[in-house]
Amino acid sequence: MAPVLETRGLVKRFGGLTATNDVSFRLERGGRHALIGPNGAGKTTFINLLTGVLTPTSGQILLEGKDVTHSRAELRVRRGLARTFQINQLFPAMTPLETIGLAVSERMGGGRDWWRVTGSKREIVDEIVDIARRFHLMDILDERTSNLAYGKQRLLEIAVAFASRPKVLLLDEPAAGVPEAERHELLATVAALPRDVSVLLIEHDMDLVFSFADRISVLVNGALFTEGTVEEVSNDPKVKAVYLGESVYE
Amino acid sequence: MKSHTEDDVRRVxxxxxxxxxxxxxxWLVAVATLVFMPDRHLILNEIAIIALFALSLDLILxxxxxxxxxxxxFFGLGAYVAGILxxxxxxxxxxxxxxxxxxxxxxxxATSFLVLRGSDLTKLMVALxxxxxxxxxxxxxxxxxGGADGLQGVNVSPLLGLFEFDMFGTTAYAYSLTVLFVLFVLARRVMASPYGLSLRSIRDNPLRARAIGIPVNRRLVVIYxxxxxxxxxxxxxLAQTIQFVSLDVLAFHRSADVMLVLVIGGAGYLYGGxxxxxxxxxxQDYLSDLTPQYWLFWIGLILVLLVLMDRERMVSKARTLWKRTANRLTHRAEPLATTRTAREI
Structure with a gap:
């Protein structure tokens, strides 16, 4: 079966700098794939290419076998590619309820609905409750987002992406900056994401990578350095040399 | 901790x-002024028109x-079209x-495609x-x-063929107030819809709005x-009720005044305008009576104070106080177990 997300020879140059260098990458359906690499390896550029923030210099991006290389960002979302951000990108003045409600009704085409009051459709409300339960946001649904604890904001960050029912979910360092006390809830929620969502995880935290991913790709200087199962990559001496160092055996 | 059922969620x-x-x-008070303040209809008519103009700015700002x-x-074009007709x-x-x-x-x-390009400063300048x-x-x-002399000979027929526009401004005020109310109800409805919610999300964080799949530019073109x-x-x-149009309707001070009105009333909740x-x-009425030449001085001073005092904080304080009092009076339970609710700014 075709991979749910695939890039072929993806290149992005900024002037003389090659930020993404001939990356051919496959994310299998239902996969839990981690993308790791040292700082400046080009992980963020790669995500921006996938989501349509940047246009590649050359190469192709295929979502479920369809070429989306030049599709607008919002179209890719509707085709099933959603992302979270490394630094929270939320709506500070809105409540989690409104935020999730917005994402759900956008997916159902509700954004063009300018006459019905938000929340008057049963299926939207049911789904909001569903998502809020899954992401442990029920108790704070009507709080202002800017007043939420950081861990809850991180959960909301993922919940919003999840609300657009993605086939592929790109998680950009989901646990970054979350204090220890709130960490467990977040990791458990990420681990419990349903299997029909394929996940690409960009992460620095090796504990999270090893516990979550079934495959790992290593990006170095914009190019794919190696790829394999967690076993293979963590035992690869070359990987240890360029990236992992001693941290694997810590 | 309290958990919410689907019905709670829907209610909120x-x-x-x-x-x-x-x-x-x-709105009842507004209607009452129609009956109880007959000698004030001319100025009330002006207020209703400015209010509608400010409501319009509030939609985009x-x-x-x-x-x-x-x-x-847009105000001036509307005035000239109605006046010339x-x-x-x-x-x-x-x-x-x-x-x-x-x-x-x-x-x-036509101009939205120009105005919606670029940064805030670009928008401001292109619109200007x-x-x-x-x-x-x-x-x-x-x-x-009519150029600088203004458009003469604007003759407006009776409203619905029944109500002549009188010199006391009663018909004019009733007409303006009705139009304001109807358009207000429409705006209110639109802003309570998923479309309105998507606009607020664009204002708060366009990057994320796009990442949810919202076609940001198209939404902005529509509201503009x-x-x-x-x-x-x-x-x-304005053209119909004063039966005259001058170049003044397109003047810069009109754009500035309406911004001032919105700053005074507060943007982002429809009643602000x-x-x-x-x-x-x-x-304006009071101050220009007091000091006919220098009333803008006081308006300027009030503007500076308003902006510096952080109206949002004052309003939310007043709201909490009001809620507490109201709760004490009616012993009503809070609808949801929350401490703070989001302000609609």
Whole structure:
């Protein structure tokens, strides 16, 4: 079966700098794939290419076998590619309820609905409750987002992406900056994401990578350095040399 | 901890669509002025028109975050369209109103593609430029607009064929207030819809809005066009009720005044424009009585104080206080177990 997300020879140059260098990458359906690499390896550029923030210099991006290389960002979302951000990108003045409600009704085409009051459709409300339960946001649904604890904001960050029912979910360092006390809830929620969502995880935290991913790709200087199962990559001496160092055996 | 059922969630989510007691009271008071303040109808008419104009600016500024200093372009165009139609013998005010709204909407749609490019400063300047161009065009086309002398001979037929526009402004005020109310209800409904929610999300964080799949530019074009139609309607009301149009309707100070009105009343909750218009007009009236030449000094001072004092914080404080008092009076349970609710700014 075709991979749910695939890039072929993806290149992005900024002037003389090659930020993404001939990356051919496959994310299998239902996969839990981690993308790791040292700082400046080009992980963020790669995500921006996938989501349509940047246009590649050359190469192709295929979502479920369809070429989306030049599709607008919002179209890719509707085709099933959603992302979270490394630094929270939320709506500070809105409540989690409104935020999730917005994402759900956008997916159902509700954004063009300018006459019905938000929340008057049963299926939207049911789904909001569903998502809020899954992401442990029920108790704070009507709080202002800017007043939420950081861990809850991180959960909301993922919940919003999840609300657009993605086939592929790109998680950009989901646990970054979350204090220890709130960490467990977040990791458990990420681990419990349903299997029909394929996940690409960009992460620095090796504990999270090893516990979550079934495959790992290593990006170095914009190019794919190696790829394999967690076993293979963590035992690869070359990987240890360029990236992992001693941290694997810590 | 309290968990919410689907019904709770629905109730909270549809909260925005429901009419509260204070809102109903607000409009009842407005209607009451029609009966109980007969000698004030001329100024009340002006207030209603400014309120509609400010409501229009609120749609783009308060809800979509588009700063404009050229909103008078749409107001002025609406005024001239309605005025010229009436002068040319099409005196039915409702036809003039519809034509003005349509013309302004078309101008809004056409210029939205220019205005929505670039940064806030670009938006501000392009909108300003459009208004300046329009002002000069109206000046040059004196054969049509009357140029600097103003448009003479605007004859508006009785409203619905029944109500003559009288010199006390009673028909005028009733007409303007009704149009304001109808357009307000429409705006309120739109802002309570998923579309309105998506606008607020764009204002708060366009990057994320796009990442949810919202076509940001298309949404902004729509609201800009709608706001232009509202401003055009306000202009038409002015032309029809004072039966005269001068270049002043396109002047820069109109764009600035309406921004001032919105700053006074507060942007982003629809009533800001109306409350701002009332306060602005009363202040203007009172201060220009007091010091005919220097009243703008006081307006300026009030503006500076308002902006510095952080109105949002004051309003939310007043709200908490009001809620606490109201709860004590009625022993009503809080609808959801929360401490703070989001402000609609």
């Amino acid at each position: 989510l549809t909260r925005r669509g429901r009419w509260g007691f204070s809102e109903i009271a607000f 308060g809800y979509a975050g588009i700063v404009s200093l050229g909103h008078a372009a 009436a002068q040319q013998g099409i005196g039915n005010p409702l036809i003039g109103l519809a034509a003005a709204a349509l013309a302004a909407a078309i101008l809004g749609l 430029g459009v208004a300046l161009i329009l002002g000069e065009v109206a000046n040059r086309m004196a054969w049509l607009t 066009t709608l706001a232009a139609a509202y401003a055009g309607s306000a202009g038409a009301l 109306i409350i701002g218009a009332v306060v602005f007009k009363i202040l």
